[in-house]
Amino acid sequence: MSFRLFIIYFFCMIGIFSQTTENWNKKGINALSQKDFLTAVDSFKKTLKDKPNDAFANYNLACTYSLLLAQCEDIESEVHIYHLIQEAIKSKPSYQKKLHTDSDFFILRGKYHFQKLSGKSKREILTSITWFGPSPGAYGPMDQFQFKEDGSFIYHKLDMTESNPIGKLEFTGRYKWINDSKLEIQFYDPSPMKEGGKNKNLRVNYSDGKLEIQGFDHSFTDDNDRCSA
Template identity: 40%
Template sequence: MTPIRTYLLTIFLLIGFGIPLIAEPLSVTNRKAIDAFYQKNWSQAKMWFKESLKKNPNDPYANYNLACVYTILLSQCENLTEEQDVFQLLQQAVTYKKTYKSLMLKDKDLSLLHNTYRFNEIAGLSPKELFTNIIWFGPSPGAYGPISEIKFDANGSFELSLVAFRESDGTLEKPKYRGKYQWISEQVIQLEFQKLPSSLPHQTKKRQARWNKDKLEIEGFDYQFQDTPDRCSA
């Protein structure tokens, strides 16, 4: 969410230091929307931001903050819209106000999407920065969420976690497997595990992975990893 209170404080500080400032006034509908937002009245906030966009579809403030409202609702499993709709709003916002690119990366109201491919692409990150910002998830067949998860760090290391049940008593565990990786090409990564899950049919520590936007395939896994879990499957 655009921090309007911080924005106003910044105005006062700049004025106090004698720095000239041209404030960007909010429309009536945007003011009503932001008031509703601070009251956590999401339906009213959504309505007024949409009214703003009827008058000006390119309004970066309304596009950005409507994306925030929708993301909050998605985090509550209120599927009133799709992630792709949120990304379209964010793309429109950064097209007409470039400073939103840096803001969106640290905006807590958008935290649900921070580790997705499209979000980081809109924020303007380079491919390798983008790749290490993503958390990759395996499928979610039941109530326990994704059966696997892998995260790559910028320092060339990675960590894979799996959902497993202890044979003795059925206790849910999440064993972790670490290793190093290096780039072979823009879409191919060489992984080297320190230790492999015993469930993999071939215990070869070096494996290639292929990355294509929001999908990741790793040799030896019979499924694709993707950049979002099935959050509301349970």
């Protein structure tokens, strides 16, 4: 084969490859719009098999998995969704801003790692999500914290002493931000915990996606155990 024919063949193959990628992406987005999630997954995966860095396919496969997750369908793990989003942003940074408003990700909006991928700081994430305790039974998380931007917080705790329906106790307080890994909280009266009859400042260790609060025998995360409740 002459050099000239090789060049023609080379560019023809590029054209065919690009067209195939475009066709799979188009098929995937059409399936996604029709809520045919399995076809959408298959189509975007075929694009990524030949073009792993394709921003469009990475982003929309993440969207598809998020919608399946909202239905409690089995998917390749939540971590895999974050990996797809990260790859999409790496190839096309404008996707990071889109995360703030894209309704396909509504089920992940209350997740620490999703908020982090959207560009928020740890301090911003603290007040953007609800922090849940463990779910030992059928009633969901036994307690939870919600931190507000004005420095206050609300703590809810299941009242297991009541019968049908289970009651919920509410306590309020304030918190003090120290740094990206530490803060302090103090409950107002009445308080769920006192030492020597007085409320005290409680130390909080804030690691990636987890709060460990002095006086509590469990940690708090973004997981509300929704699908198993």
